[in-house]
Amino acid sequence: MKRFLLLVMILIVSVSACKEQASKEIATDQNEKFDTFKEEFLKGLWKQSPGWASYLGLHEYDSILNIETEENRNKLLKSFNEMDAKLQQFKLGNLDDGNKIDYHLIDNTLETGVWYTNTFKGYEWDASGYNIAYQVWGIVNGDYADLETRLEILSALLVNVPAYYDSAIKNLTRPTLEHLELGYNQNQGALSLLGDSLLDSISTSTLNAEKKETLKVRVEASKKAVSNYIAALEQLKVELERGTPKSSRIGKVLFDKKYALENNSRYTAEEIYNKALQEKKHVHKQMIEITKTLWDDYLAGVEKPTDKIVMVKMLIDKIAEKHVAREDFVDEIRRQMPILAAFVTEHDLLTQDPSKPLVVREMPVHMRGVSGASVSAPGPYEKGRDTYYDVTPLDGYSDEEAESFLREYNHYILQILNIHEGIPGHYTQLVYGNQSPSIIKSILANGAMIEGWANYAELMMLEEGYSNSPEMWLMRSKWHLRSVTNTILDYSYHVLNLQKEDAMQLMIAEAFQEKTEAEEKWVRVTLSSAQLSSYFTGFSEIYDLRDEMKALKGDSFNLKEFHEQFLSYGNAPVKYIRELMIK
Structure with a gap:
């Protein structure tokens, strides 16, 4: 009897081992096939989007200029549908963690492409396209x-x-x-x-x-x-x-869908809008307390107004008088980059790659008109090339506009801008993104994750002691209000019919922005949709994730390890990174 039971146990273990081995072989086979599928997907994508391929450093499609015709749109839809059918043949459970994210990114890209073509139809109304x-x-x-x-x-x-x-x-x-x-x-x-x-x-x-x-x-x-x-x-x-x-204004139905497709977040558009409204109240409370402590240092003898928001604005206006000279704006940004890099290294916040420098330059003329500063990173096909920090010079501004702009980007906020765009913000994150073993994550980058990281980096640097002063914290709160207000503007303009007068009141009186900045942001919200919500969306998700990881790891939590693990997943949506990090 014992011999029989032993034989049965051996048989069970043997069968179980065989099943496990078969499962591993299936998974290996599926991952190898999926890698082949990804290559096929990208080849089709580049034929449809040669400009995008060139931007990422792949130049074999540079001579192609796709003409926007109904015939070509039908070909595009056909290719999307064919690729989607191939994608659906893979089972998520048989893919490894990295390929699971890639699966989601490709699925989202195909759905977005069909939606843009069939429903959004920007080719009918967007002359800038x-x-x-x-x-x-x-x-x-x-x-x-x-x-x-x-x-x-x-x-x-x-x-x-x-x-x-x-x-x-x-x-x-x-x-x-x-x-x-x-x-x-x-x-x-x-x-x-x-x-x-x-x-x-x-x-x-x-x-x-x-x-x-x-x-x-x-x-x-x-x-x-x-x-x-x-x-x-x-x-x-x-x-x-x-x-x-x-x-x-694209309206609620289109906005909700566009937000979901582009930000790929755990939040809905309405949820992040309501969260932004609450965050604005919270930040105002913090700013009022800081203002009380600094008032006499800057406005001694001046009676505090009863309206606390007016009180905060008066102090910000006074502090904002300290700013770089107009002609030194670009040079000052260039000067600050090595200072930020040194702080990151000294405080062991991230490993940096000195072989990939950040080059500050005046923004090329054809790129101007939407934002004053941005980072142009090398694509995954040209990883060794320079990353550019593009800054719009103030040559085209009147004296009044230039002064307003410089007060907005004053001594403190200019440093926060450089953290956001440069180190350890966009530049640093995109360097890590290009190191991802999966090129899909570099190419199909999630905007909310990228913008969210830059906003998270601002707060993290101050938390770790960078330029630790009440003035810097006050101005960082003002800057944070910008991403919060971006979300409110975005949703309110496209869904709630926000008018310019009310938008300017929100930005200038409640978010303490200068008139020039507010005017430019109004133009931007009329030209874009869902993108302005990405900053606060990504920031909220990343900060929430860090709190979760702190709670899970307790005393063993290490900030540098968190940063490097988070960035190791490439430019993926935070909700998918969260699943893997929590697991």
Whole structure:
């Protein structure tokens, strides 16, 4: 009997081991097949989005300029549906943790692409969506190949420019005035890229005479096409101003869906909006307490107003008088980068890679008009290249506008901006993102995670003692109110019909922003949707996750380990990173 039972036990263990081995083999097979699928997915994606591929450092598609036609949209939808059918063949349970995130990212990208094409239809109303400047800029100013090779690529691209802009004019059946004006301004940058400097480069190149002449003809045809588009936009503007143009407010149904697709968050659009309203009250309370302690240092003898928010604004206005000179704005940003890097190293907050420097430069002309500062990181296909911190110089501002801008980016807030955009914010996070073993996570980057990290970095640096003063904490609270207010503006404009007068009151009186900053943010909220909510969304999710990990690990919690584990998952949505870190 004992012998029989022993045989049964051996059989059970053997069968169990066989099942486990078979399960492992299935999982291995599924992961290998999924890796092959990802390569196929990306090849199809780049054919549809060559400009995106070039931005990420993959240049084999640079000569392609996709024309927005109904036939091409149908081809795009067909490719999305075919890829989705292949994706659904994989079972999440058989994929490893990294591939599970990649599965979710691809699934979200395909759903987003179909929704944008069938439902959002920006090609019918967003005049700024048509612009060859980004692709031309990448070819003309790239150094991935010699000049002659790049000029031949440019020549092939420019063949389709007339048809591209002809299609654009036909597609704009219900343009918004706001996007029309942006399209007009940014295409002026496209014209400048096709100007004398390019013609000089063609003339001095070693291309043969026939190729030079062909390229010059194509440049002139392209300039004419861009000029015709700009003229068409001018005419459309006149017509729209006479009538009732389409509103740039997208409404609750579209906004809720766009927020869900783009931010990929545990929060809904309405939930993060309500959370932002509560956060505004909380931050106001903190700022009032700090103001009470600093009042006599800056406004001794001045009676405190009964309105506490007015009291805070009076102190902020006084502190904001300390700022860099107009002509030194870009240089001061450049000076602060090594100081921030040294602090991160000394406090052991993150491991940094000195081989990937951050280069501060004036923002290229064709990129201006939406934000004053941003980071342009190398794509996953060109990881060794520099990361640029693009800063809009103040040359185009009047004296009054420049002073207002500099008061907004005063001595304290300029440092917070540099943490956010530079170290250890966007620049540092994107360096880590490009080190991810999965290129999918680098490419299909989640905006809320990226923006959330930059906002989290600001608070974390101050918590760890960077420039630890009441003034800095007050100004960081003011800066944090910006991301909070971004969320309120975003939802209120597109869903609740917020008017400019009320928006300016919110930004200037309640969020303590300067008029120039508020004016620019109003323009931005009319041009974008759901993106302004990403900052507070990502920040909230990351800070919540850190609290969870602290509670789980107790005394063994290590801040550097948390940062590096979090960033090791690449540019993935926080909700998926959370699942893996909690597990």
